[in-house]
Amino acid sequence: MELNIYAYKCKRCGQLHYPYKTICKKCGDNDHNEFDIVALPKNGKLLTYTILYNPPSDFEVAALCLGIVELEGGMRITGQLDIKNPKTGMKVAGKVEVVRIDGYNKHLGMVFYQE
Amino acid sequence: MREVYVAGIGITSFSRLEYPLVEIAAYPALMALRDAGIKKVDQVYVANMGSGRINGQTGLASAVVDHLSLTPAAAETIENGPASGASAIKQGYMAIASGMYNTVMVIGAERMREVNPLEATDFVATLTHPLAEYIYGITLPSLAGMFARMYMDKYGVTSRHLAMVAVKNHKNALDNFYAHLHEDITIEGILDSPEASTNNPFVADPLRFYDVCPVSDGGACIILTTAENMKKLNKPMIKLAGIGQATDTHCVHERNDPTDLLAVREAARQSFAMAKIKPENVDVAELHDAFTILEIAESEEVGFFKKGEGHKALEKGLTKIGGKLPINPSGGLKAKGHPVGATGVGQAHEIVLQLRGGAAKRQVKNAKIGFTCNFGGFGNNVVCLTFIKEN
Ligand SMILES: [Zn+2]
Numbered sequence: 353m354e355l356n357i358y359a360y361k362c363k364r365c366g367q368l369h370y371p372y373k374t375i376c377k378k379c380g381d382n383d384h385n386e387f388d389i390v391a392l393p394k395n396g397k398l399l400t401y402t403i404l405y406n407p408p409s410d411f412e413v414a415a416l417c418l419g420i421v422e423l424e425g426g427m428r429i430t431g432q433l434d435i436k437n438p439k440t441g442m443k444v445a446g447k448v449e450v451v452r453i454d455g456y457n458k459h460l461g462m463v464f465y466q467e
Numbered sequence: 468m469r470e471v472y473v474a475g476i477g478i479t480s481f482s483r484l485e486y487p488l489v490e491i492a493a494y495p496a497l498m499a500l501r502d503a504g505i506k507k508v509d510q511v512y513v514a515n516m517g518s519g520r521i522n523g524q525t526g527l528a529s530a531v532v533d534h535l536s537l538t539p540a541a542a543e544t545i546e547n548g549p550a551s552g553a554s555a556i557k558q559g560y561m562a563i564a565s566g567m568y569n570t571v572m573v574i575g576a577e578r579m580r581e582v583n584p585l586e587a588t589d590f591v592a593t594l595t596h597p598l599a600e601y602i603y604g605i606t607l608p609s610l611a612g613m614f615a616r617m618y619m620d621k622y623g624v625t626s627r628h629l630a631m632v633a634v635k636n637h638k639n640a641l642d643n644f645y646a647h648l649h650e651d652i653t654i655e656g657i658l659d660s661p662e663a664s665t666n667n668p669f670v671a672d673p674l675r676f677y678d679v680c681p682v683s684d685g686g687a688c689i690i691l692t693t694a695e696n697m698k699k700l701n702k703p704m705i706k707l708a709g710i711g712q713a714t715d716t717h718c719v720h721e722r723n724d725p726t727d728l729l730a731v732r733e734a735a736r737q738s739f740a741m742a743k744i745k746p747e748n749v750d751v752a753e754l755h756d757a758f759t760i761l762e763i764a765e766s767e768e769v770g771f772f773k774k775g776e777g778h779k780a781l782e783k784g785l786t787k788i789g790g791k792l793p794i795n796p797s798g799g800l801k802a803k804g805h806p807v808g809a810t811g812v813g814q815a816h817e818i819v820l821q822l823r824g825g826a827a828k829r830q831v832k833n834a835k836i837g838f839t840c841n842f843g844g845f846g847n848n849v850v851c852l853t854f855i856k857e858n
Contacts, residue, residue: 370599370721371596371598371599371717371718399617399720399725400613400614400616400617400725401616402609402612402616402671402672403669403671403672404604404606404608404609404612404671404672405668405669405670405671405672406585406670407606408585408588408589408592408604408606409585409586416604416609418603418604418605418609418613420719420720420725428720428721429599430599430600430603430605430719430720432603432604440616440617440620451602451604452602452603452604461603
């Protein structure tokens with residue numbers, strides 16, 4: 353089964369939200385406050401990134417590459433990058449993987465690779 | 468609404484303090500009571516972000532009010548991330564302006580060095596979105612690094628400009644006894660020399676060690692009161708004339724243009740409008756330079772300089788003490804230090820000191836109007852204050 357990260361689409365006006373909200377940011381509809389879940393695309397371009405040295409102690413690595421990706425269709429997501437020499441504007445493709453382990457909890461998130 | 472004035476101020480060193488959090492709150496409060504020449508207040512607000520998590524102590528304001536023997540005064544702890552300090556000052560303003568209380572003590576206190584710096588950074592990172600940011604290892608330095616890269620690309624800001632902010636603020640801190648870092652750095656030492664990459668390694672590329680504020684303990688206090696009470700106190704008439712606050716999206720990636728700090732823009736606009744002044748009337752400002760890039764970006768968003776021109780103003784020396792608009796004469800978060808929940812009160816302390824003419828070697832000449840920008844989250848909750856000295 354392919355894992356996805358989901359956006360929340362307002363049933364009234366169609367506005368997409370990632371991450372989810374309880375009230376639509378566009379139409380403010382609080383009568384229905386209903387959303388359809390829609391899988392986010394996985395391909396996009398790298399908007400910005402950083403290489404974080406000495407990341408939080410849950411991460412047993414010397415450095416962590418993090419970025420914001422503009423996905424096809426325009427939604428944006430923050431994620432990890434598994435890319436040697438990241439460059440702003442480069443094309444990337446994401447996979448949903450374990451991104452953080454704290455104790456027994458494994459957190460799933462988007463990891464981007466060079467396309 | 469009633470007008471609100473500053474009756475007294477106090478501060479601790481911002482550094483590593485080897486005494487309990489309650490005392491970090493109490494010492495500046497004692498100084499402020501003495502400064503104001505009063506013994507009682509109606510209400511105490513304590514701004515703090517981490518006591519429950521870092522120091523294992525909740526209900527901080529109740530502990531502090533008792534420690535100061537100010538019971539039965541009302542007391543509340545205010546937590547609004549790194550903007551807790553200015554938020555607490557805002558609460559103090561409202562309490563007096565509304566007529567509910569006459570004299571309010573606002574304390575900011577934080578003891579972050581009880582844990583190691585990595586734990587402290589992880590604690591502050593819990594401000595970020597739990598599902599869409601935090602799980603990835605996003606910290607405040609990471610958000611600042613990603614922001615800086617976009618900002619530098621878009622506006623032509625370079626590592627040299629960032630280093631210039633650090634050098635300026637470290638210089639200012641040399642004349643501030645209470646500052647965390649008393650270290651005279653140079654562009655040569657942190658950027659140009661062969662040792663620079665060792666002295667100043669990357670923390671969150673493109674940000675380096677000297678682009679990031681230290682993790683500090685510290686406390687500050689400001690006592691607010693009515694115009695009527697001020698007549699009895701014989702203190703300079705420093706009015707809390709303007710307050711603005713605005714929020715922005717929790718996730719940085721959701722902002723239409725992630726290089727815009729809309730909450731800073733809006734909070735500053737409100738603060739100036741309430742004080743009936745314009746940004747160009749400001750004589751001295753304390754901006755929230757937790758990262759050097761933020762001093763540049765905020766100096767534009769609050770309206771001191773056009774968008775994309777803050778780094779040019781910095782190059783021209785306009786933001787140095789002696790320049791047209793000195794920014795962070797205290798040393799800023801960068802060198803004075805950043806005890807998160809206390810920072811906003813510390814900024815107000817510096818501005819009041821400047822407007823009173825009591826800042827000694829780092830005094831900005833003839834300062835009559837001062838401004839603070841206290842930046843919570845990564846710009847998702849910002850409080851701006853305007854202080855005016857009346858004759
Ligand atoms: Zn909608």
